[in-house]
Amino acid sequence: MVTAPLTLAEVSESDLLRRIFPFFEAGPSLAVGPGDDAAVLRTGATTVATTDSMIRGRDWLDEWSTPADVATKVLTQNLADVAAMGARSTAVLVSLVADPATSLDWAVEFARTLGAEAASVGVVVAGGDLSSAPDGVLLVSVTALGDLGHRQPVLRSGARPGDVLAVGGSLGRSAAGLALLHDGTDPRTPPPGIRAECVHHHLRPRAPLAEGPRAADSGASSMIDLSDGLLRDGHRIAEASGVRLDLHGEGLAPFVASLAQAVGDRALDCILAGGEEHSLLATFPGDLPEGWRPIGTVVEGSGVALDGVVQQPRGWDHFLPPEASEDGA
Amino acid sequence: MVTAPLTLAEVSESDLLRRIFPFFEAGPSLAVGPGDDAAVLRTGATTVATTDSMIRGRDWLDEWSTPADVATKVLTQNLADVAAMGARSTAVLVSLVADPATSLDWAVEFARTLGAEAASVGVVVAGGDLSSAPDGVLLVSVTALGDLGHRQPVLRSGARPGDVLAVGGSLGRSAAGLALLHDGTDPRTPPPGIRAECVHHHLRPRAPLAEGPRAADSGASSMIDLSDGLLRDGHRIAEASGVRLDLHGEGLAPFVASLAQAVGDRALDCILAGGEEHSLLATFPGDLPEGWRPIGTVVEGSGVALDGVVQQPRGWDHFLPPEASEDGA
Numbered sequence: 001m002v003t004a005p006l007t008l009a010e011v012s013e014s015d016l017l018r019r020i021f022p023f024f025e026a027g028p029s030l031a032v033g034p035g036d037d038a039a040v041l042r043t044g045a046t047t048v049a050t051t052d053s054m055i056r057g058r059d060w061l062d063e064w065s066t067p068a069d070v071a072t073k074v075l076t077q078n079l080a081d082v083a084a085m086g087a088r089s090t091a092v093l094v095s096l097v098a099d100p101a102t103s104l105d106w107a108v109e110f111a112r113t114l115g116a117e118a119a120s121v122g123v124v125v126a127g128g129d130l131s132s133a134p135d136g137v138l139l140v141s142v143t144a145l146g147d148l149g150h151r152q153p154v155l156r157s158g159a160r161p162g163d164v165l166a167v168g169g170s171l172g173r174s175a176a177g178l179a180l181l182h183d184g185t186d187p188r189t190p191p192p193g194i195r196a197e198c199v200h201h202h203l204r205p206r207a208p209l210a211e212g213p214r215a216a217d218s219g220a221s222s223m224i225d226l227s228d229g230l231l232r233d234g235h236r237i238a239e240a241s242g243v244r245l246d247l248h249g250e251g252l253a254p255f256v257a258s259l260a261q262a263v264g265d266r267a268l269d270c271i272l273a274g275g276e277e278h279s280l281l282a283t284f285p286g287d288l289p290e291g292w293r294p295i296g297t298v299v300e301g302s303g304v305a306l307d308g309v310v311q312q313p314r315g316w317d318h319f320l321p322p323e324a325s326e327d328g329a
Numbered sequence: 330m331v332t333a334p335l336t337l338a339e340v341s342e343s344d345l346l347r348r349i350f351p352f353f354e355a356g357p358s359l360a361v362g363p364g365d366d367a368a369v370l371r372t373g374a375t376t377v378a379t380t381d382s383m384i385r386g387r388d389w390l391d392e393w394s395t396p397a398d399v400a401t402k403v404l405t406q407n408l409a410d411v412a413a414m415g416a417r418s419t420a421v422l423v424s425l426v427a428d429p430a431t432s433l434d435w436a437v438e439f440a441r442t443l444g445a446e447a448a449s450v451g452v453v454v455a456g457g458d459l460s461s462a463p464d465g466v467l468l469v470s471v472t473a474l475g476d477l478g479h480r481q482p483v484l485r486s487g488a489r490p491g492d493v494l495a496v497g498g499s500l501g502r503s504a505a506g507l508a509l510l511h512d513g514t515d516p517r518t519p520p521p522g523i524r525a526e527c528v529h530h531h532l533r534p535r536a537p538l539a540e541g542p543r544a545a546d547s548g549a550s551s552m553i554d555l556s557d558g559l560l561r562d563g564h565r566i567a568e569a570s571g572v573r574l575d576l577h578g579e580g581l582a583p584f585v586a587s588l589a590q591a592v593g594d595r596a597l598d599c600i601l602a603g604g605e606e607h608s609l610l611a612t613f614p615g616d617l618p619e620g621w622r623p624i625g626t627v628v629e630g631s632g633v634a635l636d637g638v639v640q641q642p643r644g645w646d647h648f649l650p651p652e653a654s655e656d657g658a
Contacts, residue, residue, distance in 0.1 A: 031375055031482070032414075032482055032484065035485075035569075036414065036482075036484050036485055036486075036569075037379065037410040037411075037413035037414055037485070037552075037553055037554050038377045038378060038379035038410045038411055038413070038414045038416070038473075038475070039377070039378045039379065040375050040376070040377050040378075040414065040477070040482045041375060041376045041377075041378060042374065042375055043372040043373070043374065043375060043376040044372070045371065045372065046360055046369050046370060046371055046372060047369070047370045047372040047376055047474070048367045048368070048369050048370075049367060049368045049369075049370060049420070049422055049455060049456065049472070049474065050366065050367035050368065050422070050456060050458075051422045051424055051456070051457060051458050051470070051472055052458050052460075053424055053426050053458055053460050053468075053470065054460075055426055055460065055462050055463065055466065055468075056463075057462075057463040058460070058461050058462060058463055059460070081366040081367045082366075082367055084366035084367070085361075085365065085366055085367045085369065087367075091378070093378055093379070093380045093472060095380055095382055095470060097382050097384055097468060097470075126378060127378065127379060127380070128380060129379075129380050129381050129382055129470075131381075131382050131383075131384065131387070131388070132387050133384050133386075133387060133468075134384065134385075134386040134387055134465075134466075136463075137384065137463075137466055139382075139384075139426060139462075139468060141380070141382065141424060141458075141470055143378070143380055143422060143472040144367075145376070145378065146367070148369070153360070153361055153365075153369045155361065155365050156364075156365055156366070157365075223366075224366055225366050240364075240365075
């Protein structure tokens with residue numbers, strides 16, 4: 001006899017909280033943790049704050065993504081935004097807005113992974129919200145808080161002509177992974193090597209979080225998290241700073257060569273327009289921090305160019321239809 | 330010729346942001362506002378943080394609630410949670426997760442009201458998130474941050490036998506308003522007087538935010554925001570503190586008498602089990618702050634009683650079916 005898995009409708013809110021609170025480790029920054037009206041955090045003179053949501057059917061598909069994948073991705077999206085200010089994440093709040101028919105196992109596995117992934121980078125889960133949703137809806141949301149320490153925030157607006165444009169982390173891997181999934185690659189058993197790395201990065205990205213504060217310490221003049229594609233996010237720096245970013249094909253070549261092993265001639269498009277990478281794009285007036293790779297320069301003008309040829313902003317835009325908002329896959 | 334109203338699908342994310350950012354006033358606590366990867370806030374030694382969402386079809390109906398109503402309600406839910414810790418809200422992050430077919434007017438009016446309501450209580454809108462959702466889905470989410478100043482947080486766990494149980498604000502009005510709407514009352518033109526007040530409080534609640542820090546300054550031993558009903562939220566204090574809350578019919582009588590003019594013999598049920606009131610329930614070992622009204626005492630035991638008769642926890646539970654989770658309406 002097979003027993004149907006329990007749904008959220010079969011447990012009370014307090015039952016569910018009792019099951020998931022143990023996944024959330026305390027930490028020195030947490031004065032009052034989950035379970036009261038609000039969390040209380042020990043903070044510095046400034047606090048960095050950002051929020052990002054994922055909803056099933058737009059931001060993930062259950063056919064491809066496990067609850068652990070979703071937990072890792074929504075956490076990474078937020079922590080990368082904090083890192084892109086030059087800050088270190090300290091705490092997150094987590095929301096689950098779910099159809100009561102959602103399986104209890106999904107919610108528990110989501111919370112378990114979120115707690116473990118947060119703890120692995122020194123972030124406490126300070127609180128959150130559970131709410132019910134209409135039929136079929138499943139949404140997760142994270143708010144991340146961070147600490148700049150002694151640093152000034154690194155904004156999008158500080159790039160100046162003559163700065164070197166550089167990337168901390170990978171390029172195009174998430175989009176390549178998505179392309180491979182669309183090609184029919186099994187998300188659980190992708191071919192080993194670069195293809196597995198791309199699929200894994202799409203489903204369960206981790207961001208180079210330590211590079212944010214490191215870039216700030218190295219004098220980064222501007223920085224952004226690559227969430228919507230190199231062109232679209234590059235345009236944001238260009239617009240905020242009143243400059244042009246000129247990408248160099250030579251700088252991108254190693255990224256293209258590596259990615260071509262996974263997706264062939266789609267590699268450059270994945271790199272230019274692929275979203276959800278969560279690497280850091282920054283400009284530096286002086287030496288690059290170790291491990292950062294130069295991919296262009298800041299020049300007078302506007303927009304983003306590739307070897308001097310102006311590029312239209314492509315990449316993810318939430319509300320535009322697909323023909324106007326390519327995600328590069 | 331009638332032109333169809335613009336939808337979110339007809340504007341880009343950056344267009345939409347350009348339309349709504351002007352509604353968000355800056356303030357001294359905001360070092361970096363909306364438009365970068367994350368907000369940067371000036372904070373004290375501790376920061377209070379909470380988050381709450383509302384989704385169309387479960388938390389509001391478009392037939393009853395305008396975007397201004399929804400903005401006010403989701404803001405109040407969060408600010409009341411901060412107040413219930415004894416803190417003053419300083420900043421919010423706001424998310425809109427919307428079907429691209431959502432009208433642009435809805436989003437703009439939501440943002441306009443949220444900005445105005447936040448500014449009216451000295452809170453800055455520091456940032457947020459825009460995301461697209463599958464067909465028909467419309468969700469709004471707020472994260473509120475607050476400052477305790479010199480105060481210790483007031484937890485749910487500090488109630489002690491002998492303390493006086495008191496309420497800052499109204500009781501049962503939101504549930505009574507919801508009952509009137511179910512009765513067929515027009516949400517835009519309810520009968521004047523107490524019935525209009527109840528409908529208005531249900532659709533567009535405002536919380537007695539200043540009472541939170543005031544209760545803390547008066548030595549409140551425990552405090553909670555009345556979001557899920559007097560019995561259910563009372564149980565939370567009782568459980569966290571290891572005590573019983575004994576409600577006094579005499580103390581509730583003025584609330585019942587007032588509400589009976591709107592909903593007749595349903596008044597007591599609205600008061601005991603009605604959610605979304607966003608008044609503050611607290612316990613005091615000494616004198617009550619001015620304006621707070623005593624409604625019971627803390628005694629040895631567990632759970633919540635009414636004149637000595639133990640009451641089952643009723644009130645809103647997000648995942649239980651309606652028969653197990655009465656919202657008092």
